[in-house]
Amino acid sequence: xxxxxxxxxxxxxxxxxxxxxxxxxxxxxxxxxxxxxxxxxxxxxxxxxxxxxxxxxxxxxxxxxxxxxxxxxxxxxxxxxxxxxxxxxxxxxxxxxxxxxxxxxxxxxxxxxxxxxxxxxxxxxxxxxxxxxxxxxxxxxxxxxxxxxxxxxxxxxxxxxxxxxxxxxxxxxxxxxxxxxxxxxxxxxxxxxxxxxxxxxxxxxxxxxxxxxxxxxxxxxxxxxxxxxxxxxxxxxxxxxxxxxxxxxxxxxxxxxxxxxxxxxxxxxxxxxxxxxxxxxxxxxxxxxxxxxxxxxxxxxxxxxxxxxxxxxxxxxxxxxxxxxxxx
Numbered sequence: 001x002x003x004x005x006x007x008x009x010x011x012x013x014x015x016x017x018x019x020x021x022x023x024x025x026x027x028x029x030x031x032x033x034x035x036x037x038x039x040x041x042x043x044x045x046x047x048x049x050x051x052x053x054x055x056x057x058x059x060x061x062x063x064x065x066x067x068x069x070x071x072x073x074x075x076x077x078x079x080x081x082x083x084x085x086x087x088x089x090x091x092x093x094x095x096x097x098x099x100x101x102x103x104x105x106x107x108x109x110x111x112x113x114x115x116x117x118x119x120x121x122x123x124x125x126x127x128x129x130x131x132x133x134x135x136x137x138x139x140x141x142x143x144x145x146x147x148x149x150x151x152x153x154x155x156x157x158x159x160x161x162x163x164x165x166x167x168x169x170x171x172x173x174x175x176x177x178x179x180x181x182x183x184x185x186x187x188x189x190x191x192x193x194x195x196x197x198x199x200x201x202x203x204x205x206x207x208x209x210x211x212x213x214x215x216x217x218x219x220x221x222x223x224x225x226x227x228x229x230x231x232x233x234x235x236x237x238x239x240x241x242x243x244x245x246x247x248x249x250x251x252x253x254x255x256x257x258x259x260x261x262x263x264x265x266x267x268x269x270x271x272x273x274x275x276x277x278x279x280x281x282x283x284x285x286x287x288x289x290x291x292x293x294x295x296x297x298x299x300x301x302x303x304x305x306x307x308x309x310x311x312x313x314x315x316x317x318x319x320x321x322x323x324x325x326x327x328x
Contacts, residue, residue: 002065004029004151004182005050009059012045019045021207022059027199032173032183034197036190041203043186044084047153050184051081064151077106080144084155084186086136090129094139097128098146105147116142119168133160141169145176152176154185158192170196223271224293225278228255229285232265240281246273264288 005027012020020042027033035043048054050061052068061068066075089097094117102108117124120138131139137160144152152173158166173183173196187193193200194214202209225247229237234252241247250269257263271278275292282290 002029003027003062004031004064005033005184006062007046007050007059010046010049010056010061011058012042012049012054013057018057019206020049020056021205023208025201025208025211027182027184029182030177030180031198032177032185032196034193034200035184035186035203036188036193036200037186037203038188040205042206043188043203044155045206046203047155047184047186051076051079051153077104077147078150080105080147080149080152080154082140082144082152082154082157084159086140088128088131088136088139090127092128093125094122094128094131094142095124097139098124098143101143102147105143105149108147112148113142113146116145116172119172120165134162134165137161138165145172148176148179148181150181152181152183152185154183156187157185158187158189166192221272223275224291225269225271226267226289226291227282227285227287228264228266228289230262230264230288231286234265237265237267237285240284241267241269244271244278244281246271247278248272 003026005025007023007025010020010023011018023042023046025033035046037043045054049056050063050068052071055069063071064075064078068075098108098113113124120142122135122138122142124139126135128136128139137157141154141157144154158169161169173185177183183196185193185196197214199211199213200217201211234254238250238252241250248270250267253266255264255266271292278292
């Protein structure tokens with residue numbers, strides 16, 4: 001099956017300043033591919049190159065099996081696009097604006113438009129100049145989805161939306177993907193990509209730090225570990241934890257016993273990598289308390305942003321990427 005998007009060696013210069021430094025990635029059809037990065041990382045520039053809004057300085061791009069620089073309007077009708085900065089005509093209604101977009105993008109079912117408007121809680125008969133930022137964003141989403149495109153390219157799609165509408169958006173994304181569409185979305189908010197995406201590319205300064213699944217990011221992230229082992233010796237507990245891949249920052253404290261409680265060892269540490277080896281070792285102890293916190297994905301991604309890769313417990317320095325995706 002042809003990949004929905006294939007990018008190889010993508011570079012973009014504005015004058016003498018290069019803002020994309022040889023990106024390589026591929027997006028499988030029928031998946032959600034998320035691109036996350038701080039403002040200025042290159043997310044919007046990448047999307048504009050995919051859509052031939054701007055031309056790359058070097059590299060090749062294939063979108064739905066075609067070169068967007070040569071495919072013309074036929075390819076564009078197969079794509080739904082929400083720009084990061086949405087500019088709307090003020091002297092019209094949302095409904096009239098959608099009719100204009102429908103004339104460009106191809107056949108649109110009025111029933112589906114009304115259904116989307118109802119799900120997003122959007123009044124299509126209000127003047128666009130009277131719409132709030134959130135309602136303008138809803139209108140932008142509606143025009144992207146309404147012609148049931150094969151590929152959706154969405155730049156910061158939940159910007160300005162309240163939490164309930166964000167949940168409806170995520171449900172809508174999953175529905176269109178279940179129907180065979182592909183979604184390429186960007187965000188600087190990890191929780192949004194975590195909820196929506198099958199694969200995630202992390203951009204920093206115009207380059208790809210890594211491409212991964214959310215699950216692989218979670219496995220590579222650091223967990224906080226704390227436990228209390230009765231009747232244990234601190235040296236033995238330290239040796240036990242040293243055998244577990246990914247355990248670091250171990251602090252041990254001996255707790256003396258009294259008439260009611262047995263002497264114990266309290267341990268705190270961090271874990272990056274798989275949980276199973278840790279569980280196998282801890283089973284040797286008489287545990288009275290155990291806390292293993294959920295990994296902090298925000299912290300993991302921030303670590304990747306700063307250029308210090310998170311280990312995965314197997315000696316590797318970057319998380320694994322999905323099939324068909326490549327490191328830059």
